[in-house]
Amino acid sequence: xxxxxxxxxxxxxxxxxxxxxxxxxxxxxxxxxxxxxxxxxxxxxxxxxxxxxxxxxxxxxxxxxxxxxxxxxxxxxxxxxxxxxxxxxxxxxxxxxxxxxxxxxxxxxxxxxxxxxxxxxxxxxxxxxxxxxxxxxxxxxxxxxxxxxxxxxxxxxxxxxxxxxxxxxxxxxxxxxxxxxxxxxxxxxxxxxxxxxxxxxxxxxxxxxxxxxxxxxxxxxxxxxxxxxxxxxxxxxxxxxxxxxxxxxxxxxxxxxxxxxxxxxxxxxxxxxxxxxxxxxxxxxxxxxxxxxxxxxxxxxxxxxxxxxxxxxxxxxxxxxxxxxxxxxxxxxxxxxxxxxxxxxxxxxxxxxxxxxxxxxxxxxxxxxxxxxxxxxxxxxxxxxxxxxxxxxxxxxxxxxxxxxxxxxxxxxxxxxxxxxxxxxxxxxxxxxxxxxxxxxxxxxxxxxxxxxxxxxxxxxxxxxxxxxxxxxxxxxxxxxxxxxxxxxxxxxxxxxxxxxxxxxxxxxxxxxxxxxxxxxxxxxxxxxxxxxxxxxxxxxxxxxxxxxxxxxxxxxxxxxxxxxxxxxxxxxxxxxxxxxxxxxxxxxxxxxxxxxxxxxxxxxxxxxxxxxxxxxxxxxxxxxxxxxxxxxxxxxxxxxxxxxxxxxxxxxxxxxxxxxxxxxxxxx
Numbered sequence: 001x002x003x004x005x006x007x008x009x010x011x012x013x014x015x016x017x018x019x020x021x022x023x024x025x026x027x028x029x030x031x032x033x034x035x036x037x038x039x040x041x042x043x044x045x046x047x048x049x050x051x052x053x054x055x056x057x058x059x060x061x062x063x064x065x066x067x068x069x070x071x072x073x074x075x076x077x078x079x080x081x082x083x084x085x086x087x088x089x090x091x092x093x094x095x096x097x098x099x100x101x102x103x104x105x106x107x108x109x110x111x112x113x114x115x116x117x118x119x120x121x122x123x124x125x126x127x128x129x130x131x132x133x134x135x136x137x138x139x140x141x142x143x144x145x146x147x148x149x150x151x152x153x154x155x156x157x158x159x160x161x162x163x164x165x166x167x168x169x170x171x172x173x174x175x176x177x178x179x180x181x182x183x184x185x186x187x188x189x190x191x192x193x194x195x196x197x198x199x200x201x202x203x204x205x206x207x208x209x210x211x212x213x214x215x216x217x218x219x220x221x222x223x224x225x226x227x228x229x230x231x232x233x234x235x236x237x238x239x240x241x242x243x244x245x246x247x248x249x250x251x252x253x254x255x256x257x258x259x260x261x262x263x264x265x266x267x268x269x270x271x272x273x274x275x276x277x278x279x280x281x282x283x284x285x286x287x288x289x290x291x292x293x294x295x296x297x298x299x300x301x302x303x304x305x306x307x308x309x310x311x312x313x314x315x316x317x318x319x320x321x322x323x324x325x326x327x328x329x330x331x332x333x334x335x336x337x338x339x340x341x342x343x344x345x346x347x348x349x350x351x352x353x354x355x356x357x358x359x360x361x362x363x364x365x366x367x368x369x370x371x372x373x374x375x376x377x378x379x380x381x382x383x384x385x386x387x388x389x390x391x392x393x394x395x396x397x398x399x400x401x402x403x404x405x406x407x408x409x410x411x412x413x414x415x416x417x418x419x420x421x422x423x424x425x426x427x428x429x430x431x432x433x434x435x436x437x438x439x440x441x442x443x444x445x446x447x448x449x450x451x452x453x454x455x456x457x458x459x460x461x462x463x464x465x466x467x468x469x470x471x472x473x474x475x476x477x478x479x480x481x482x483x484x485x486x487x488x489x490x491x492x493x494x495x496x497x498x499x500x501x502x503x504x505x506x507x508x509x510x511x512x513x514x515x516x517x518x519x520x521x522x523x524x525x526x527x528x529x530x531x532x533x534x535x536x537x538x539x540x541x542x543x544x545x546x547x548x549x550x551x552x553x554x555x556x557x558x559x560x561x562x563x564x565x566x567x568x569x570x571x572x573x574x575x576x577x578x579x580x581x582x583x584x585x586x587x588x589x590x591x592x593x594x595x596x597x598x599x600x601x602x603x604x605x606x607x608x609x610x611x612x613x614x615x616x617x618x619x620x621x622x623x624x625x626x627x628x629x630x631x632x633x634x635x636x637x638x639x640x641x642x643x644x645x646x647x648x649x650x651x652x653x654x655x656x657x658x659x660x661x662x663x664x665x666x667x668x669x
Contacts, residue, residue, distance in 0.1 A: 103445025395460025
């Protein structure tokens with residue numbers, strides 16, 4: 001999972017406040033008319049359209065504390081930039097200053113969170129308090145108070161998604177860069193609100209980071225060990241899911257372990273897990289027995305989610321055109337309407353190809369499908385190696401974090417980057433020992449480095465950790481290109497998180513090749529890739545719909561309590577399962593789709609994954625038979641266009657699941 005901690009964006013999109021009555025715009029239309037008239041009198045009739053647009057944008061964000069009507073009119077008249085040369089100069093200056101401010105504050109935030117994010121020893125009470133400190137929280141409000149933001153709003157348009165979709169195809173790079181600059185000032189959020197949001201998301205992230213299960217302590221109903229070997233605890237849900245995948249091909253013993261892991265997941269989402277089992281390497285317990293009421297986790301999972309919801313809901317009044325967090329995530333952040341995303345997911349979930357693929361999987365397994373088979377891993381051959389054999393290879397190759405850092409140039413040349421480009425990339429990526437499952441943290445300033453956080457236990461890197469690390473490396477390489485080689489800083493990045501996930505999936509799919517293990521021939525690899533991507537999109541597509549459904553429920557029931565949210569979440573998960581999975585698995589009322597940790601700590605992030613699988617497949621088709629390194633660099637240097645515009649530039653077609661469905665259908669034949 002890419003973790004982008006640009007606190008400025010957080011302040012704008014995920015803020016909370018305890019203000020009883022937020023400040024409101026204070027400039028009436030007649031005052032706007034007067035300001036426009038004054039600008040036109042000084043600059044001529046040709047300035048009127050821009051003057052009215054700019055003065056209106058300023059008025060929509062001008063509070064009483066910014067000055068009276070006379071002050072507003074004078075500001076507009078004095079700061080309107082009438083010619084293109086002045087606009088170009090102002091844009092360049094704003095871009096440079098904001099890159100430096102945002103970048104240095106991002107680096108400070110990374111430093112403050114270091115004890116919580118990295119495996120550097122115990123986290124002290126002081127560390128937790130410092131983690132609540134967000135130095136960026138006041139920046140946007142300071143930009144308004146100094147009227148820097150108003151200069152930008154007066155002279156550059158704030159483009160809506162509909163404008164970008166209608167007109168963006170004809171824009172120059174410079175026009176796109178100016179459009180993206182103004183995303184920053186879509187709304188004006190008080191600094192106090194941003195600080196509260198930071199606390200809510202940090203608390204949720206820390207809760208998830210500490211949710212580890214010691215598998216060797218699991219027993220069955222009679223108290224007999226389930227046979228999991230001693231080893232490091234597994235973070236939920238990531239490591240639990242990957243552990244489940246690792247036991248395919250192990251016969252009845254593997255099946256027994258998979259059923260136990262499913263039970264662990266069910267206890268977590270039902271909050272029937274013993275509280276003492278979380279993060280405890282010594283407690284012996286059975287996932288087949290629900291914890292006693294006095295011993296279970298007391299709905300902490302859902303109380304944490306409600307804390308995030310209540311934080312972001314307080315910012316709604318500041319977004320008149322996107323008054324819910326749901327709208328902001330889809331229309332402002334993803335640049336995709338919610339209904340379009342839902343339709344894209346359903347096009348996979350309800351497809352005949354999924355039903356046909358389920359029959360293929362069932363035949364391969366030689367048994368009826370069970371709910372945990374949503375994570376079926378049989379389309380990745382692992383080059384004929386068992387999990388233990390793969391662990392031995394990765395442990396020997398990467399015994400420490402430093403060895404993985406040193407191995408980056410070889411990994412990158414193995415993927416197809418030139419030696420020069422591999423060194424350029426390796427110099428811009430720092431590998432850190434992660435406390436959690438691992439994540440990628442990009443840079444903000446072009447002078448900074450991106451960070452790859454990975455978990456390497458004593459004794460060396462396990463294959464599951466290596467697989468995640470290669471995924472995160474894909475994020476880091478994308479971040480290095482889309483920032484370090486971009487023509488305009490305000491265009492740095494990709495259209496949304498689904499795109500960086502897709503690019504990371506493209507890396508992750510090549511992890512065995514990078515270990516020097518011979519894979520299938522190209523035709524067989526393509527067939528397996530199509531089937532793998534379809535099943536992965538099917539699995540995570542339902543999870544994404546649950547995430548969306550839970551947020552819709554919270555907005556419809558803003559006063560809900562943790563226990564009520566728990567029951568609603570389980571009901572939503574069962575409904576999605578019964579609609580799209582029960583006809584395939586022939587089992588109803590399954591709650592597994594609610595287990596993903598992102599739903600708690602990264603609100604509405606999950607839809608990015610199925611979209612990412614769809615994009616990854618389209619990109620993989622584009623990269624076939626071409627120079628992988630050069631193509632990867634080319635597509636990532638496009639920057640933050642709208643999704644369809646980016647896809648047109650990358651693969652000469654729109655974002656669509658049809659190519660995946662078509663190739664999966666052909667592969668099954």
